[in-house]
Amino acid sequence: MLHRLTISELTARLARREVSAREAMQACLNQIADVDGDIRAFISHDPADALTQADAADKAIIAGADFARQPLLGVPIALKDVLAVKNQPLNCCSKILGNFRSPYDATVVEKLKAAGALIFGRLNMDEFAMGSSTENSAFQTTRNPWDTARIPGGSSGGSAAAVAADECIASLGSDTGGSIRQPAALCGCVGLKPTYGRVSRYGLVAFASSLDQIGPFTKDVRDAATVLEVISGQDQRDATSIPQPVPPYTKALTGDIKGLRLGLPKQFMVGGLDPEVKRAVDAAVTHLQSLGATVQEVSLPHTDHDVAVYYIIATAEASANLARFDGVRYGARVDGADPLEMYGNTRGAGFGAEVKRRIILGTYVLSSGYYDAYYLRAQKVRTLIRRDYLRAFEQVDVIVAPTTPTPAFKVGEKSGDPLQMYLSDIFTIGCNLAGIPGLSLPCGFAPIAKPGMPHAKLPIGLQLLGKPFAEETILRLAHAYEQSTPWHQERAL
Amino acid sequence: MSAPDFNIKYVAHLARLKLSPEEEQQLGAQLGHILGHIEKLKEVDVTGVEPTAHAFPLVNVFRTDEPRPGLSTEEALRNAPKQSSGLFVVPKVVE
Numbered sequence: 001m002l003h004r005l006t007i008s009e010l011t012a013r014l015a016r017r018e019v020s021a022r023e024a025m026q027a028c029l030n031q032i033a034d035v036d037g038d039i040r041a042f043i044s045h046d047p048a049d050a051l052t053q054a055d056a057a058d059k060a061i062i063a064g065a066d067f068a069r070q071p072l073l074g075v076p077i078a079l080k081d082v083l084a085v086k087n088q089p090l091n092c093c094s095k096i097l098g099n100f101r102s103p104y105d106a107t108v109v110e111k112l113k114a115a116g117a118l119i120f121g122r123l124n125m126d127e128f129a130m131g132s133s134t135e136n137s138a139f140q141t142t143r144n145p146w147d148t149a150r151i152p153g154g155s156s157g158g159s160a161a162a163v164a165a166d167e168c169i170a171s172l173g174s175d176t177g178g179s180i181r182q183p184a185a186l187c188g189c190v191g192l193k194p195t196y197g198r199v200s201r202y203g204l205v206a207f208a209s210s211l212d213q214i215g216p217f218t219k220d221v222r223d224a225a226t227v228l229e230v231i232s233g234q235d236q237r238d239a240t241s242i243p244q245p246v247p248p249y250t251k252a253l254t255g256d257i258k259g260l261r262l263g264l265p266k267q268f269m270v271g272g273l274d275p276e277v278k279r280a281v282d283a284a285v286t287h288l289q290s291l292g293a294t295v296q297e298v299s300l301p302h303t304d305h306d307v308a309v310y311y312i313i314a315t316a317e318a319s320a321n322l323a324r325f326d327g328v329r330y331g332a333r334v335d336g337a338d339p340l341e342m343y344g345n346t347r348g349a350g351f352g353a354e355v356k357r358r359i360i361l362g363t364y365v366l367s368s369g370y371y372d373a374y375y376l377r378a379q380k381v382r383t384l385i386r387r388d389y390l391r392a393f394e395q396v397d398v399i400v401a402p403t404t405p406t407p408a409f410k411v412g413e414k415s416g417d418p419l420q421m422y423l424s425d426i427f428t429i430g431c432n433l434a435g436i437p438g439l440s441l442p443c444g445f446a447p448i449a450k451p452g453m454p455h456a457k458l459p460i461g462l463q464l465l466g467k468p469f470a471e472e473t474i475l476r477l478a479h480a481y482e483q484s485t486p487w488h489q490e491r492a493l
Numbered sequence: 494m495s496a497p498d499f500n501i502k503y504v505a506h507l508a509r510l511k512l513s514p515e516e517e518q519q520l521g522a523q524l525g526h527i528l529g530h531i532e533k534l535k536e537v538d539v540t541g542v543e544p545t546a547h548a549f550p551l552v553n554v555f556r557t558d559e560p561r562p563g564l565s566t567e568e569a570l571r572n573a574p575k576q577s578s579g580l581f582v583v584p585k586v587v588e
Contacts, residue, residue, distance in 0.1 A: 103568045196548045210547050239554040240547065308531045319508060326509065328581055333574035338584050340509070348511030356510055357520055361527065363508040364499065374531065379544030381537050386545055419527055435548020468549070 002027035003166045004491065007075050007223040010169055014074045015067050021074030024169070025054035025118055028076045032121075032167045035493060038148050040140045041162035043081055044089060045121035050076070053118040060116065071226055073116030078168040080159045081122040082129055083214070084203040085109050088119075092205050093137040094127045096325045096350025098332035106203020107238065108172060108214050108231045115230045123171060124158030127352045128322065129179055129207045131155050132424050135415045136354040143411070144187060145492035146458050147448065150408040153183030156217070160187035163217045164492045170227055171217045176207050177310050178403075178428025180215045181440035185403035185461020188442045188492060190224045190478070191217050195469050196435035197242035199228075200235030208317035209240070211310075211432040220488050221441060221479040225249035228471060244469055252472035253479040258292030260477060263396030267303035268427055274406040280444030280460040281402045284481065288400070291480055298392040298399065302385045306429040307422055309385065312365050312378035313433075319362030325350065357418060382433050389434040393467045398477055401427055403440040403461030407448075431465055438465045439474045442487035459487075499525060 002010065002024045013019045029047050036042050057074035065073055079085065081093050084102035086109075091097045105113070112119060126136035134142040134157030142157045144150040145165040152161040156173025160183035163171050173180045175193035184191025192215045199214045206212060216227035232246040264285065269278070289295055327333035327346030334349045336342035351359070365374035392399060404427060414421045431438040443462035450456035462481070466474040482488050501521040505512050512520065566579050575582040 098572075098574070100572050103564055103571060197551075236556050240549075240551065242549060242551070302537070305534055305537060308534050311527065312531060312534075323509075327574055328583055329569075330572035331574065336584060339586055342584050343509040344511035347509055348513075351510070353516075353520075356512070356516070357523060359508050359510060360501070360504050360520055361524055364504045364524070364528075367504065367507060374534075376544055377534055377537075377539060379546060380539035380542040381534055382545040383542050384537065384539070386548060418523055419530055422527070433548075 003031045003169070005169065006219045007072065007169055007226055010075055011067055011071065011073065014061060017061065021054040021057035021061065021118065022051060024074060025050050025076050025120070028168050031165070035165050036167060038143060039145055039161050039165045039167070040142050041123055041158040041165065041167060042078070043091065043093065043122040043124050043139055043158070045078070050118060050120035053120070057116055057118060065116070070116035072112060072230060075117050075169050077112060077117045077119060078121035078123050078159070078162050078171045079109070079119065080125050080156050080171070080173045082125060082174055082205045083109060083172060085119055089122060090205070091122070092128045093125050093139055094350065094352065094355070095138045096331050096347070100330055104203065107200035107235045109203060111231050121168065123156070123162055126155035126157070127355050128205070128318070129155040129174055129176055130318070130354050130358055132178070132182060132421050133415065134158065135411065136352055138352055141411060144408045146188065147408065147450065147456060150410050150458070151186070153186035153408065155179040157183045159217045160184050160189055160191065163187070163189045163219060166491065166493065170219070170223055172214055173217055174204055174212055174214050175432065176211045176314060177432050178425045180217065181403050181428050181438055181461065181463060182425065184217055184440045185463070186408040186459065188459030188490070189217050189219060190221055190439065190441045191215065192224045192228060192439045192471070193431060193437060194228060194232065194471060195437045197240055198437070198469065198471070199231050200233070200238040200241045202235055202237040206321040208314040209321065210317060211314060221475060221482050222250060222253060224439070225253060225475050247472055249472060249475055252476045254476060255480050255483065257288070257477050257480045260293040260398065260473070261396040262288060262293050262295045263298035263392050263399045264295060265300045265303065265392070265399060265401055266297050267300050268401045272405050273402065274446070276446035277402050277404070277406060277460050281462060284443040284462045285400060287485065288477070288481060291484065293477070296396065298396055300388040300392060300430065302381065302388050303430060305381050306385060306433065307426060309378045309381045309433060310425070310429045311361065311422055312374050313382060315358040315362030316366050316375050317362070319359045319366065322355070322359055354418070385430060386434040389430065389436060397467070397473055399465040401463045401465065403427060403463040407446045407458035407460060427463060436465055436468055437471045437474060438463060439478050441478050441482055443485070444487060499528065
């Protein structure tokens with residue numbers, strides 16, 4: 001049962017030497033063997049290497065390691081297939097990377113290792129983090145642990161499903177337009193996208209550099225605070241990481257939210273919102289008021305334009321970032337008579353449909369004659385969107401909203417219509433465009449009809465958006481809510 | 494509303510993507526649809542608004558210029574699809 005523990009529960013038992021890191025790792029490996037044939041969260045994992053790491057952690061614990069200094073010692077953590085771990089495969093769930101193995105560790109991986117974490121397994125995702133369902137993975141579609149007929153969300157769907165199915169204790173993902181918060185909501189775990197610049201992007205394969213951030217998936221809010229504290233901080237190797245001290249995030253979890261001012265964006269509570277999602281979010285807001293928070297309506301007038309701005313800026317940046325996959329220095333190559341033909345053949349064979357779609361769109365909006373009309377205009381509207389958020393934060397401390405318009409949809413339901421898939425990101429995109437931190441945590445369930453399963457249900461996510469670098473505030477609010485509600489105790493399996 | 498002059502063959506060439514005729518047809522139709530949605534942005538008044546490239550722009554991020562260890566040649570070439578004599582091999586560029 002060790003695989004079902006949170007980080008804080010596991011490390012407490014490890015520190016008391018009631019259990020070993022090897023036992024914890026083995027429990028996760030057993031759970032993968034038992035359930036991942038159905039869930040398909042992992043692309044690959046190396047059990048022998050995982051157990052070797054666990055044995056090293058056990059030695060350190062016996063030698064008297066300090067858990068205050070190494071808060072993740074002996075904790076099995078799996079990573080989205082977009083983060084570099086030295087000598088491990090890295091594919092971004094694309095064919096184009098071939099048999100690539102990372103020659104170095106991402107900064108977050110260095111930090112996790114220094115904190116004692118056991119880094120094992122590559123988690124499924126939409127190819128190059130482009131998608132909302134993991135259906136764009138070149139390898140497999142991950143299933144939602146609450147109902148395997150449904151998607152886990154995306155793009156970090158494997159990261160969310162692995163935590164929800166107790167196949168690892170925590171995981172990391174990346175969030176460019178909601179790719180951490182949306183799957184966390186749909187799988188019923190906690191997902192946190194930090195402020196832009198809070199966490200170094202070195203060793204994260206770039207999708208849209210001005211929007212990407214790495215963040216944790218965990219089983220409760222305390223664990224999210226613990227992991228964030230480990231991975232945050234300025235890094236010389238990422239010039240966009242911000243020189244701001246890292247506070248002790250777990251100390252912010254006081255349980256006291258009296259007087260905290262919450263804002264409900266009126267543009268988020270309109271058409272297209274599933275009635276069960278609305279019911280759960282309304283109830284959560286009422287509950288937060290009963291804990292002493294005050295609530296008012298706020299306006300984010302440019303919300304309607306979030307999706308259009310995002311799909312211009314993100315695809316433009318992606319078209320430039322993905323130019324490096326040309327078959328010259330790494331990955332797969334499809335030969336041609338000259339370099340141009342080789343680039344075209346390699347990229348035509350190596351990229352999947354959604355990645356091609358976005359590269360084409362991004363190339364078009366940056367191309368001569370269209371740059372001003374699309375890209376520059378989108379950057380200006382981004383300014384207006386960001387301004388809306390900063391104005392709202394003059395009146396309130398946290399913006400509270402649904403994470404997604406609906407609970408998890410079925411596999412295949414939206415994969416034929418890219419625009420419908422894009423529009424499902426409507427509530428998460430603004431956070432990335434504004435560069436602010438956002439967290440999703442479970443706030444209830446929607447019942448579903450499933451033959452032979454009278455109590456089948458899907459998790460619903462509550463999204464908390466904070467001021468720049470106010471991760472402590474949203475963690476405090478999330479923790480107070482979580483600890484006074486039963487949702488986080490429900491397990492998918 | 495579809496975007497004007499969207500030439501899928503030309504854009505695919507710019508992006509160095511070889512597409513099959515079916516892909517050209519399908520991507521062209523889907524992108525027309527998506528660009529139609531994006532046209533909405535033309536409704537927004539952006540007079541006098543500065544563009545945002547980064548939410549928290551930092552300027553002049555410097556560090557001391559001192560040599561540090563990097564990847565060895567062997568490590569840098571380890572993932573190469575084709576290599577010889579410590580170099581990446583590519584198709585002939587000049588006749």
